[in-house]
Amino acid sequence: xxxxxxxxxxxxxxxxxxxxxxxxxxxxxxxxxxxxxxxxxxxxxxxxxxxxxxxxxxxxxxxxxxxxxxxxxxxxxxxxxxxxxxxxxxxxxxxxxxxxxxxxxxxxxxxxxx
Amino acid sequence: xxxxxxxxxxxxxxxxxxxxxxxxxxxxxxxxxxxxxxxxxxxxxxxxxxxxxxxxxxxxxxxxxxxxxxxxxxxxxxxxxxxxxxxxxxxxxxxxxxxxxxxxxxxxxxx
Numbered sequence: 001x002x003x004x005x006x007x008x009x010x011x012x013x014x015x016x017x018x019x020x021x022x023x024x025x026x027x028x029x030x031x032x033x034x035x036x037x038x039x040x041x042x043x044x045x046x047x048x049x050x051x052x053x054x055x056x057x058x059x060x061x062x063x064x065x066x067x068x069x070x071x072x073x074x075x076x077x078x079x080x081x082x083x084x085x086x087x088x089x090x091x092x093x094x095x096x097x098x099x100x101x102x103x104x105x106x107x108x109x110x111x112x113x114x
Numbered sequence: 115x116x117x118x119x120x121x122x123x124x125x126x127x128x129x130x131x132x133x134x135x136x137x138x139x140x141x142x143x144x145x146x147x148x149x150x151x152x153x154x155x156x157x158x159x160x161x162x163x164x165x166x167x168x169x170x171x172x173x174x175x176x177x178x179x180x181x182x183x184x185x186x187x188x189x190x191x192x193x194x195x196x197x198x199x200x201x202x203x204x205x206x207x208x209x210x211x212x213x214x215x216x217x218x219x220x221x222x223x224x225x
Contacts, residue, residue, distance in 0.1 A: 033212055042217040056212050105156030
């Protein structure tokens with residue numbers, strides 16, 4: 001089975017711009033989660049989509065949004081970028097059918113905001 | 115605040131030695147997982163232990179779970195330079211579908 005893929009791998013943006021990140025889960029997985037990882041805050045949960053519906057949401061401002069398509073692929077959008085949004089954004093997929101499911105992570109998208 | 119907290123934050127050992135890292139959590143869980151992350155990459159699942167299990171092994175990994183103390187430990191025996199990575203514990207507080215991660219332990223194994 002192919003693993004979780006994320007595109008692009010690296011991004012450089014300036015403050016005020018918006019960005020869209022993409023994640024393709026493992027075939028058959030219906031749950032896709034997004035995490036933000038920074039040295040200061042560690043790994044923080046953004047949101048989870050299951051069968052095209054947002055099922056769980058972390059504590060991030062409304063500038064962070066996402067969606068999931070019928071083929072389970074997911075996109076995450078960040079509008080009005082701030083310097084503090086510079087981070088590694090990780091996507092993870094799972095079956096989503098049991099609590100605390102094993103998460104399969106992609107390699108991440110490294111976003112730098114200048 | 116984090117549900118799981120790893121201890122120590124950083125650990126430096128020589129190849130061949132054992133490495134032990136601990137995880138404490140706050141609320142009841144159904145299971146606890148350990149993940150490894152090599153520098154700047156995605157996390158890789160290592161092992162899952164359920165709340166009714168006390169110990170689990172996988173190769174050179176041994177995980178214990180003490181639900182009365184709300185803590186878990188990960189032991190890596192006969193460590194190798196390739197084990198150099200950050201290790202995270204993840205729990206499912208309140209039976210959440212999404213595991214909550216701690217801040218991780220950074221392990222350096224010197225050849």
